[in-house]
Amino acid sequence: MKATIWHNPKCGTSRKTLAILQESEGVELTIVEYLKTAPSRDKLAQLFRDAGMTPQEGLRVRGSPAEELGLTKDDVSGDAILDAMAKEPILINRPLVETEKGVRLCRPQDIVHEIL
Template sequence: MKATIWHNPNCGTSRKTLAILEEAPGVELTVIEYLKNPPIRAKLKQLFDDAGMTPQEGLRVRGSPAEELGLTKDDATADQLLDAMAREPMLINRPLVETDKGVRLCRPQEIVQEIL
């Protein structure tokens, strides 16, 4: 099974999710440090759609410039959030993991088991 993780090595939850993926038998893993190589807007929309999430649910507020940019979960539209996340990847909550079985925002990290 192929798996891709949009990973932030400075995030404990992301590191724990990566460890689960690395230990899972038969997983062909791709690791993308999304702060260095952010997903384009269309990919981000696809990830959220496949995860059954809205961009509002995928917005990282704590530790990000979301509030400074006027992007709160209640005020910003989905399009505004996707545009902002494509420009400022720190706004993307993580880790997002994509496999053949779907996409999950793996907070907590055990959620990754749903798509393995």
């Protein structure tokens, strides 16, 4: 099974999720350090759609400039959040994992088992 993780090596939850993926038999893993190689706006939209979540739910607030950019207000559109995430990938909550079984925001890390 192919799996892609949008990973931040400084994040403990991301490292734990990566370890689960690396220890899982039969997983062909692609690791994308999204702060270095940001997903496109279209890819982000697809990931959130496939995960059954809104861009607002995928927005990283803690440790990001989301509040200063006004992205946490109730009237901010999903499109505006996706645009901001594409420009500033620190706004993307992580880790996102995609397999043929779906996409999950793996917080906590054990959620990854749902798509393995």
